[in-house]
Amino acid sequence: MLTKPLSDAVEALATLKNQRVWSLLVTVFGDLAQNDGDVIEGPVLSVLMSDIGIKAEATRVALHRLRNDGWINSVKSGRNSLHSLTASGRKESSAASPRIYGHPNDAPKHWHLLIMGSTSARSRKAMAQLGFAQLMPRVYLGPRDATPPEGALVLSPTTLPPWLAEQFEPKDLAKDYAELHQALQRVQNAVDQAALITPRDTAVLRCLIVHNWRRLVLKHPELPRDLYSPGWLGHDCRSLVSSLLSKLPKPDLGQISLE
Amino acid sequence: MLTKPLSDAVEALATLKNQRVWSLLVTVFGDLAQNDGDVIEGPVLSVLMSDIGIKAEATRVALHRLRNDGWINSVKSGRNSLHSLTASGRKESSAASPRIYGHPNDAPKHWHLLIMGSTSARSRKAMAQLGFAQLMPRVYLGPRDATPPEGALVLSPTTLPPWLAEQFEPKDLAKDYAELHQALQRVQNAVDQAALITPRDTAVLRCLIVHNWRRLVLKHPELPRDLYSPGWLGHDCRSLVSSLLSKLPKPDLGQISLE
Numbered sequence: 001m002l003t004k005p006l007s008d009a010v011e012a013l014a015t016l017k018n019q020r021v022w023s024l025l026v027t028v029f030g031d032l033a034q035n036d037g038d039v040i041e042g043p044v045l046s047v048l049m050s051d052i053g054i055k056a057e058a059t060r061v062a063l064h065r066l067r068n069d070g071w072i073n074s075v076k077s078g079r080n081s082l083h084s085l086t087a088s089g090r091k092e093s094s095a096a097s098p099r100i101y102g103h104p105n106d107a108p109k110h111w112h113l114l115i116m117g118s119t120s121a122r123s124r125k126a127m128a129q130l131g132f133a134q135l136m137p138r139v140y141l142g143p144r145d146a147t148p149p150e151g152a153l154v155l156s157p158t159t160l161p162p163w164l165a166e167q168f169e170p171k172d173l174a175k176d177y178a179e180l181h182q183a184l185q186r187v188q189n190a191v192d193q194a195a196l197i198t199p200r201d202t203a204v205l206r207c208l209i210v211h212n213w214r215r216l217v218l219k220h221p222e223l224p225r226d227l228y229s230p231g232w233l234g235h236d237c238r239s240l241v242s243s244l245l246s247k248l249p250k251p252d253l254g255q256i257s258l259e
Numbered sequence: 260m261l262t263k264p265l266s267d268a269v270e271a272l273a274t275l276k277n278q279r280v281w282s283l284l285v286t287v288f289g290d291l292a293q294n295d296g297d298v299i300e301g302p303v304l305s306v307l308m309s310d311i312g313i314k315a316e317a318t319r320v321a322l323h324r325l326r327n328d329g330w331i332n333s334v335k336s337g338r339n340s341l342h343s344l345t346a347s348g349r350k351e352s353s354a355a356s357p358r359i360y361g362h363p364n365d366a367p368k369h370w371h372l373l374i375m376g377s378t379s380a381r382s383r384k385a386m387a388q389l390g391f392a393q394l395m396p397r398v399y400l401g402p403r404d405a406t407p408p409e410g411a412l413v414l415s416p417t418t419l420p421p422w423l424a425e426q427f428e429p430k431d432l433a434k435d436y437a438e439l440h441q442a443l444q445r446v447q448n449a450v451d452q453a454a455l456i457t458p459r460d461t462a463v464l465r466c467l468i469v470h471n472w473r474r475l476v477l478k479h480p481e482l483p484r485d486l487y488s489p490g491w492l493g494h495d496c497r498s499l500v501s502s503l504l505s506k507l508p509k510p511d512l513g514q515i516s517l518e
Binding site: 112113115117118119120135136138139148151152153154155156157158159160161163164167 | 371372374376377378379394395397398407410411412413414415416417418419420422423426
């Protein structure tokens with residue numbers, strides 16, 4: 001069990017909304033065991049999930065589901081289970097990693113706008129996968145290095161009116177980022193005050209930080225800061241996530257105490 | 260009366276649709292007597308309108324209307340009437356002149372696109388007066404030197420997909436320009452073949468050319484050629500109009516034969 005101040009950090013993150021156990025497991029494997037050959041032993045996974053506040057039965061059910069979905073592979077080794085991402089699970093984790101772990105300095109600085117022809121329109125989701133956020137029907141915003149679909153009218157901005165952020169910025173995400181930002185600040189305080197952070201603490205904190213961050217950052221295309229309103233904390237969250245993860249480098253799973 | 264080949268030129272232009280007599284008179288004064296102090300004597304106006312194919316009674320009615328509307332001022336001088344543009348008529352004529360008489364080389368070569376905020380939208384007509392043509396709701400195209408309204412998102416194009424012209428180009432105008440282009444080619448042939456072009460011929464041809472051209476060109480904002488489809492003849496019409504008007508320089512109205 002974690003002690004103060006780290007228990008406060010865990011509480012700040014673990015009480016954010018929408019914590020599905022299977023999704024949390026996807027984060028744990030994606031963060032701690034993403035490489036080919038990486039495994040997490042059953043007892044290690046159990047203590048981490050327990051520290052996060054997930055009951056053993058809930059973890060078992062979620063693991064079952066992820067095995068059925070082809071995300072996780074489990075094999076027996078003596079009395080232990082060895083869990084690992086499947087090839088397709090690794091592929092999806094690795095595809096999301098640049099968005100999740102990208103350094104703030106690597107965030108896009110320039111943007112462009114697309115207008116799709118009336119007959120070549122694509123779904124909002126397909127455009128989001130290309131990195132473009134919808135401003136209005138047929139009109140999308142994206143980082144300048146995102147490749148537009150064939151036939152798009154591509155334009156570079158020469159003005160930046162205030163109504164633009166107001167219109168395209170998702171209000172619900174703005175609120176979610178504000179909450180995450182507050183939680184991350186509590187985590188930062190806790191980490192800065194902690195006399196000792198064990199490998200197990202580190203693993204738990206990393207997984208909670210990455211999980212709550214990826215739930216939001218993967219919901220929308222990433223656009224330059226100047227496209228958002230002054231109150232938008234998405235980019236501030238990335239800065240905090242990035243500095244916290246560098247203070248909490250990925251632990252050696254063999255060092256994780258099972259006591 | 261004009262003789263072949265000039266009568267053919269007049270016929271080509273005078274049979275184009277939508278020739279309102281009062282509007283034709285606005286052209287005649289705007290082209291031949293736009294400056295402060297310019298007058299057209301009654302008998303001169305009569306022969307010109309008659310050569311164009313307008314009956315004397317129709318000209319009288321139209322003059323009456325234009326006097327009531329404050330466009331034309333008529334005074335008696337001995338047995339003759341002297342007709343001239345009013346100050347406001349001159350102002351309107353002069354405001355339209357750059358669009359009508361502009362040299363093809365002065366046509367805009369670069370364009371930009373505007374997106375208006377959802378609360379700052381203006382009427383299509385108000386945007387047209389600023390030089391912008393609507394592409395879709397809240398989205399406008401205009402020459403790069405047209406000044407956008409306050410608060411517009413202004414963007415420079417980096418691609419030019421073929422659907423763009425297809426979508427914004429007015430189909431009815433495309434057809435009208437094609438017909439005008441054909442008529443102007445007949446006029447060009449006639450002018451090139453004519454052994455003699457009198458000041459009266461010149462005045463009649465100029466007025467018909469300018470009239471049919473301004474009916475179309477003043478209906479839409481002027482955009483660079485590359486925004487239009489390959490079949491669009493608006494810019495070709497400007498070239499023909501410009502070269503014809505330079506071959507038919509504005510005559511001295513005192514030289515116009517009343518025979």
